[in-house]
Amino acid sequence: MKLIESILADAPSITAIRRDLHKHPELCFHEERTADVIANALTAWGIPVHRGLGRTGVVGIVRNGSSDRAVGLRADIDALPITERNEFPHASSIRGRMHACGHDGHTAMLLAAAKHLATSRNFDGTVYLVFQPAEEGGGGAREMIKDGLFEKFPMEAMFGAHNWPGLKAGQFAVKTGPVFASSNEFKITLKGKGSHAAMPHLGVDPVPAACQLVTAFQTIISRNKRPLDPGVISVTMIHAGEATNVVPDSVVMEGTVRTFTLELLDLLARRMRDMTEQLAGAFELTAEFEFRRNYPPTINHPAESDFVRRVLIDMVGDDNVQEFEPTMGAEDFSYYLLDKPGCYFLIGNGDGEHRTGGHGLGPCMLHNPSYDFNDDLIPLGGSMWVQLAEQWLNTPKP
Structure with a gap:
């Protein structure tokens, strides 16, 4: 040495x-x-x-x-x-x-x-x-x-x-x-209509949609990108509700996305946005999708x-x-x-x-x-x- x-x-x-x-x-x-x-x-x-x-x-x-x-x-x-x-x-x-x-x-x-x-x-x-x-x-x-x-x-x-x-x-x-x-962050807000938990039919519950969205994002990794291209989508925070007997009117989801190429990052961000908007529509919700690109x-x-x-x-x-x-x-x-x-x-x-x-x-x-x-x-x-x-x-x- x-x-x-x-x-x-x-x-x-x-x-x-x-x-x-x-x-x-x-x-x-x-x-x-x-x-x-x-x-x-x-x-x-x-x-x-x-x-x-x-x-x-x-x-x-x-x-x-x-x-x-x-x-x-x-x-x-x-x-x-x-x-x-x-x-x-x-x-x-x-x-x-x-x-x-x-x-x-x-x-x-x-x-x-x-x-x-x-x-x-x-x-x-x-x-x-x-x-x-x-x-x-x-x-x-x-x-x-x-x-x-x-x-x-x-x-x-x-x-x-x-x-x-x-x-x-x-x-x-x-x-x-x-x-x-690369390190990137997302924030998704799903908005529905709150109701009494005993009468969910009177509201529009965003929680089931959020749960499905977490799972759906992993299909982007397993089915939309090439298996040889490393990529990670991590939902790390989900915030909803204030009481056990109330269906919340919104859910906020946040997390990170990481890739080794900008091309794959573009793909993941586009598919995440599409899934968020389309799944929200299927559940009669509105959605806000924010994606912040941090370090390349x-x-x-x-x-x-x-x-x-x-x-x-x-x-x-x-x-x-x-x-x-x-x-x-x-x-x-x-x-x-x-x-x-x-x-x-x-x-x-x-x-x-x-x-x-x-x-x-x-x-x-x-x-x-x-x-x-x-x-x-x-x-x-x-x-x-x-x-x-x-x-x-x-x-x-x-």
Whole structure:
């Protein structure tokens, strides 16, 4: 395993930053203190900083030589609205907020790389260090792009990584093509006519229609799409009624839809709308159908994925670079990949043995109240970012 000595030496101080961020989590678009910590560290290392893209985003600029080539490295910085169950000293100090996805660790790994890049400058070109807010549902990547990220900081490619519990520390996973699904939400309101539950014939009951609609949606998955195309429709909330002896006059259904392609997403959304409207008509109801497209699918570019794989194999060996098994979860790094070539990959976080005394019950999984980032990854992740940036800029442009 090829780790950079200066990053190993700095690991305790970077770990202290990581644990400070973990103790003071901030939710999407409210990462003011977090952005201050990042900007202050970069400035102390002589790295120029630009702030304000995506409201609370921070971009560090490390230049060297005369080349106009540039590459972007991204870390997300926001926390989740979860109450932490851990009780170790760096556990969240704010009830209802927690770094349960490791964005504090992603930030720490990129900061470790930033310090070394600023000191060594063993490259010809520019490295843009993108510290992005609001990955957890806010679309911070989209907002940074809207605010001119790629115009202000023109780059050839963009790279990002996420820690992955269950994948051994010291291992990575990479894949060309779709790796995270699109994330979309729907809300359906079926309106009928309320009545006494003893006299349902005097009303128009929307509940049976809602029950049939839940089942009907699954026939879209099993009968309308190709079996080889992954897709998920999940009805996750149904709200109706206020009393046991009253037939409600409306039902509200909500949930998510996930696909790896926009073409399949178009099909599912169209069929869901058609089923809702036609089934409502058959039950003498009226229907309102809302469909909100959130994150697009994350689709890695072939050349950039191959480049990442080569760099990682050189670092940790072929046996420790696995094939990324795609997940139906979503990731807003997808927005960058719509505009720029790049790759989003995984770094193993282990199984939770790294957690010190005081951690809560349950596995060390993402979005779990007992999660904590594995600080042993900081030297590995920092070295990874340095080698990716240096090799990209020091290799002839593809």
